[in-house]
Amino acid sequence: MDILIKSFNRPFYLDRCLQSIYKFVEGNFDVKILDDGTPEKYLEKIQEKYPKIEIFKSENYLKKTKSIEENLKSGKEIDGFEIPTKLWTNAAKNASEYFIMTEDDVWFTGKINLDFLEKKMREYDMALIKLGWISNRNINAEQILIPETDIISLKPKIFTAPRKIMNYFFDNQFKFFSFLYKLKLVDNNTKNDYWIMNSLLMGIYNKRYWLKVWEKIDGKVDEKLQIKNAVQWFRKHRKNPHNFNKLETLKMNTTFISSATNSYHQYQTDCDINVFNHIMSEEWYRGNLDALENFPKDFSEDYFVNFLDQRNHPKCFSEVWKKWAENFKEQYRKQDVTVD
Numbered sequence: 001m002d003i004l005i006k007s008f009n010r011p012f013y014l015d016r017c018l019q020s021i022y023k024f025v026e027g028n029f030d031v032k033i034l035d036d037g038t039p040e041k042y043l044e045k046i047q048e049k050y051p052k053i054e055i056f057k058s059e060n061y062l063k064k065t066k067s068i069e070e071n072l073k074s075g076k077e078i079d080g081f082e083i084p085t086k087l088w089t090n091a092a093k094n095a096s097e098y099f100i101m102t103e104d105d106v107w108f109t110g111k112i113n114l115d116f117l118e119k120k121m122r123e124y125d126m127a128l129i130k131l132g133w134i135s136n137r138n139i140n141a142e143q144i145l146i147p148e149t150d151i152i153s154l155k156p157k158i159f160t161a162p163r164k165i166m167n168y169f170f171d172n173q174f175k176f177f178s179f180l181y182k183l184k185l186v187d188n189n190t191k192n193d194y195w196i197m198n199s200l201l202m203g204i205y206n207k208r209y210w211l212k213v214w215e216k217i218d219g220k221v222d223e224k225l226q227i228k229n230a231v232q233w234f235r236k237h238r239k240n241p242h243n244f245n246k247l248e249t250l251k252m253n254t255t256f257i258s259s260a261t262n263s264y265h266q267y268q269t270d271c272d273i274n275v276f277n278h279i280m281s282e283e284w285y286r287g288n289l290d291a292l293e294n295f296p297k298d299f300s301e302d303y304f305v306n307f308l309d310q311r312n313h314p315k316c317f318s319e320v321w322k323k324w325a326e327n328f329k330e331q332y333r334k335q336d337v338t339v340d
Contacts, residue, residue: 001027001114002099004091006201007035008260009068010277011042012284013105015291018050020107024251027114032056034091036084037064042281056091058084071274075315078261078274085217092210098122101210103201105258106132109296110251117204120149124242127209127233132202132252136336140193144241150248155241156196159186160231170224196244197230202252209233255298256332256339257325267327272315279311280304301325 003021007014014033021031031053035043043055058064060082067078092099098118109132117129129151142155159169168176170191180186198213199205212233213226237243262273283289289307294300301322308318329339 001029001118001204002095003029003031004088004095004099004101005031005033005104006088006102007033007038007104008064009038009274010104010258010260010281011038011046012280012289012291013107013255013258014038014046015049015284016295017102017104017107018046018053019292020109020296024108024111025114026111027116027118029114030054030096032091032095034058034084034087035061036087037061037068039065039068039281042285045285056087058087060084068274068278071272072278075272081220083219083221085214085219089211089214092207092214095207097207098204099207099210100131100204101199101201102252103254105260106201106252106254107296108251109253110249112247112251114204117151120146120151121204121206124153125240126153126245127206127237127243128197128199128245129204130199130202130244130246131204132250132254133246134200134254134332134337135192135195136338137189137192139196141196141244142241145248146242146245151245152248153242154196154244154246156193156234156244158193158196158231159190160235160238162235163228163232166228166231170228191227194227194231197234198226201254253296253298256329256337257298257301257304259328267324269320269324269327270315271317271320271324273324275313275316276304276308276321279307279313279316283307 005014005017018031033053033055035055036058037060047053047055070076071078098121112131120126121129124146139154140157142157144153144155146153161169168174172178177186213229215229217225234243258276259273280289284291293303305318305322308316308321332339
């Protein structure tokens with residue numbers, strides 16, 4: 001099974017992710033890094049440390065590395081909304097029939113056996129097994145424990161219709177969603193139920209399903225289109241109660257104190273998260289930063305503060321970064337996510 005890791009400019013987290021794989025993942029697997037601009041010297045160190053992995057670079061790799069250099073020189077923002085969908089899609093097309101898709105700031109926290117999980121995915125014709133999840137919302141689905149496994153099948157209780165009708169639903173065209181709301185057939189949490197069909201970078205996918213979810217998504221994040229695509233796939237396979245699944249216990253985790261760029265997390269603080277990433281990457285490169293500090297939990301904030309205080313960079317003072325991180329966590333707390 002292929003483990004595909006999306007990567008951009010955080011080698012200290014990528015190292016953490018890779019170490020967790022070799023610590024907890026059992027079975028026959030290959031690791032492939034899908035990188036969109038991590039400076040070459042960091043990738044060389046990763047390759048030296050993990051000679052068996054393969055690293056693939058996006059078509060915009062040089063453009064992105066130059067953006068990082070320019071940011072450090074002038075403070076010009078890096079466009080985090082431009083994503084390498086071509087790299088990801090090509091990797092998926094050439095991947096094993098079932099594969100893990102994750103990111104550099106996600107890591108394993110418990111043992112899993114990929115050979116066993118793949119066997120069950122084939123046996124039950126599964127599209128997805130979630131290995132981790134961030135939301136604590138109640139799951140609006142019938143839950144079925146598969147015998148002699150720790151896999152729970154989730155049979156969604158969601159409205160589905162042809163794509164045109166689903167456009168009305170998700171985009172509230174002709175006040176369609178508002179009409180259903182007045183009839184009390186939907187509420188403010190209804191659209192969240194559709195995320196049963198997708199995983200935020202913590203899942204094993206059937207290749208055909210992943211490619212369907214990412215159909216017609218080109219260069220920009222479009223989560224709404226992903227869900228619309230998933231609905232159409234589900235309509236064709238709804239007789240199978242085992243399409244979407246999760247493990248009984250979390251096996252993966254992610255960070256809420258770092259981000260790849262500032263693009264999604266503007267909190268009106270004078271903290272450039274790109275500078276933060278540069279400082280931590282340099283400390284990691286020099287051998288000063290332990291990628292498994294506080295593992296399997298996230299890095300402790302005091303650990304990062306120590307490096308920030310040593311550098312004392314005007315674009316990333318430790319106290320300002322702590323405020324940024326708290327805003328980041330609060331953004332997710334409002335979505336019923338446990339961030340501590």
